Amino acid sequence: MTFGWSRDHFTLLLSVTFLGVSCCWALPRKLCEVDRQTNGCSVPFGMEAPFKRQFIPACDKHDICYGCGHHYNWTREQCDDGFFKDMKSICREHYISTSYPGQRKRRFFLEAALKLWHFFHVITKEEKRCHIVAKMYFNGVRFFGKSHYELRDNDYCQGICADHHGNPKRTLDG
Numbered sequence: 298m299t300f301g302w303s304r305d306h307f308t309l310l311l312s313v314t315f316l317g318v319s320c321c322w323a324l325p326r327k328l329c330e331v332d333r334q335t336n337g338c339s340v341p342f343g344m345e346a347p348f349k350r351q352f353i354p355a356c357d358k359h360d361i362c363y364g365c366g367h368h369y370n371w372t373r374e375q376c377d378d379g380f381f382k383d384m385k386s387i388c389r390e391h392y393i394s395t396s397y398p399g400q401r402k403r404r405f406f407l408e409a410a411l412k413l414w415h416f417f418h419v420i421t422k423e424e425k426r427c428h429i430v431a432k433m434y435f436n437g438v439r440f441f442g443k444s445h446y447e448l449r450d451n452d453y454c455q456g457i458c459a460d461h462h463g464n465p466k467r468t469l470d471g
Contacts (some may be wrong), residue, residue, distance in 0.1 A: 329458035334451075335360040338434070341441075348384075348430045351391055354469050355383035359438070361463030363446045365454035371465055373446045377438050379465025384431035386469060392424035 338356035340346045362376035453459065461467070 329462060330453045330456055331361050331365065331459040331462060332357070334364050334453055346430070346434075348388075348427055351387055351427075352384050352431070352434065355380055355387060358383060358463055358465075358469065361459060362465050363442070364451055365459045365463050366446060367448055368450045368454040369460055369464070371463075373443065375465040376446070377435060377442070379467075380438060381431060381435040383469050384434060385428060388424055388427035388431060392421055392427065 335357035337353045338346070338349045340349065359376060359380040362371055362379060363373070365371070366373065366376055
């Protein structure tokens, strides 16, 4: 008896492969040891700060960058510059999606057209405020962050996800 590949066999194999790849791609974010070392956006004296909640992904990535910078040869300046770029990106993305409700559900072409239109359009007052606060956070880490940048290798930096979750050259979504 010989086994022949049918279209259904190939489709099933392809589906299982894609499912496995997508599961493995999503899994490390939840299981990565380095993610336990983050604390969100820590502000002196536990004060509430504008955009603190929106900036949490950028703050967490910055924490990992500071903790693993020595291991991966990321400088403090690279970590801080990446932090600032990530916050500005959050400002842009947040105010594009709230300025144009339903935009995320549209096709890629329409989304790209809206982003291009927004680029040439005057940014909203709230987005400007977000960018100003991002600059304040950036100045804060530049001025006060030196003692928090790790000059040693931490065990939690050994995993590949530490590079993925803290690399200042990567975008938050990439």
